[in-house]
Amino acid sequence: MSFKEKIDPERLPQHIAIIMDGNGRWAQQRGQLRVYGHEQGVTAVREAAEGAAEIGVPFLTLYAFSTENWNRPKEEVDALMGLLVETIDKEIPTLMDNGIRLNTIGDIESLGEDCRLQLRRAMERTSTNTRMVLTLALSYSARWEITRAAQRLAGDIAQGKVAPEGIDQDLFSSYLETSGIPDPELLIRTSGEYRLSNFLLWQMAYTELCFIPKLWPDFTRDDLYKAIVDFQCRERRFGKISGQLSI
Ligand code: FPP
Numbered sequence: 268m269s270f271k272e273k274i275d276p277e278r279l280p281q282h283i284a285i286i287m288d289g290n291g292r293w294a295q296q297r298g299q300l301r302v303y304g305h306e307q308g309v310t311a312v313r314e315a316a317e318g319a320a321e322i323g324v325p326f327l328t329l330y331a332f333s334t335e336n337w338n339r340p341k342e343e344v345d346a347l348m349g350l351l352v353e354t355i356d357k358e359i360p361t362l363m364d365n366g367i368r369l370n371t372i373g374d375i376e377s378l379g380e381d382c383r384l385q386l387r388r389a390m391e392r393t394s395t396n397t398r399m400v401l402t403l404a405l406s407y408s409a410r411w412e413i414t415r416a417a418q419r420l421a422g423d424i425a426q427g428k429v430a431p432e433g434i435d436q437d438l439f440s441s442y443l444e445t446s447g448i449p450d451p452e453l454l455i456r457t458s459g460e461y462r463l464s465n466f467l468l469w470q471m472a473y474t475e476l477c478f479i480p481k482l483w484p485d486f487t488r489d490d491l492y493k494a495i496v497d498f499q500c501r502e503r504r505f506g507k508i509s510g511q512l513s514i
Contacts, residue, residue, distance in 0.1 A: 270492035274322060278499050280452035282326035283491075284467055284474070285315060289458030289482030296482075302346040307484035309354050313361060318488025320365040320399040322495075326448055327401050330466050334374065334408040348382055351405070355385045359392055366398030372444035373407030402448065409468035416442035445470055453498045455491070457483045475501055 287308060294304030312329065319327045332347060339347075355369075362369055369389045378386075386405075420442050423429040429438070440446065450470040456462070459480040463471065477494045479486070502509060 270489055270496050271322065273496045274492060275499055276323065279322065279324055280475075280495060280498055281324070282328065282449050282451040282453075283319060283324055283495075284328040284330070284451035284454045284471070286330045286454070286456040286464060286466055287311065287483040287486075288456055288460055290484060292458065293482040293484045301343055302350070304482075304484055305347055305350055309350070311483050311486040312354075313358070314486060314488045315491055316367060316399075316401050317361070317365055318491045320367055321488075322492070323398075325399055326451075327399060328372070328404060328445075328448075328451065328467070329402070330404045330407070330464070332373075332405045332407070333465060334406055334411050335465065337377075337406070348379055352379075352381050352385045355382075355389045359389055362389070362393045362396065362401070366396045367393060367401045368396040368399070369393045370400050370402040371405055372402055372412070373405040374411060375405060377406045400448065402445075404466065407444070408465040409463075410465055412444050413469055440469070443469060450474065453477060453494065455479060455494050457481050457486055473503070473505055475503065 290304030290308045291301040292304070293307065294301050297303070315329070316327060331351070336347070337344060361367075369386075371386055371390070375383060375386065382405075386403075416439065420429065420434070420439065424431060445467070450472070451467060451474045454463075454467075454471060454474045455477045457479050459478065461478055467474075475498050477497055479490060479494065481490060502512070504512065
């Protein structure tokens with residue numbers, strides 16, 4: 268029985284987040300430049316997106332570029348941005364064929380004009396697709412997001428739009444980049460590192476974590492399905508005890 272067949276379609280994670288790690292090491296293991304790993308990583312992005320859409324996962328979020336990634340050597344940053352622009356443009360037919368709507372979170376204004384233009388175009392073209400929302404986290408970090416949310420909320424309080432005693436978790440969530448998107452139920456990180464790396468820290472309070480030793484360019488849809496099967500075998504207690512769960 269394949270991993271796909273083992274998945275219970277009634278209990279799919281409604282939102283899967285992925286930290287796509289290990290492109291650089293994958294390339295270096297092959298005596299290639301790091302950017303070659305990023306290029307090969309695009310195939311794994313397609314595998315994850317098509318694989319998730321195929322089984323009916325409604326939200327998939329990929330950590331494509333963190334605010335900290337700006338500190339990498341300029342050649343790598345430029346190459347990554349170039350790859351993004353090229354990939355987004357080229358992959359529009361794949362997104363359309365799979366009913367995927369493209370979305371972004373992060374400091375999009377900090378990206379180059381070219382990249383913003385391609386993103387805007389792809390988001391417009393795919394805006395009526397309803398099968399899955401694919402969110403790319405670009406120039407994103409959770410601490411940036413939470414700080415910005417606090418600034419915007421403080422602004423609304425100063426203008427009298429929000430009363431401090433009216434702040435609760437739902438209201439605060441609505442100021443985050445992910446407003447309208449459910450919290451991830453499953454996080455997958457490749458490359459054998461056990462870290463969250465400043466990704467969706469508020470949203471992942473109760474996310475199930477799945478760490479995979481494979482490097483990102485080797486990730487296949489079967490790895491995705493295996494992670495979902497693993498997720499479905501876990502008991503999610505949300506602070507309760509086992510006996511309370513069926514009540
Ligand atoms: C982490 O590997 C990966 C990234 C920083 C970039 C991810 C980008 C892609 C998969 C390509 C394009 C993406 C899209 C959405 C079109 P790393 O470089 O940190 O690897 P290392 O830990 O081995 O150095």
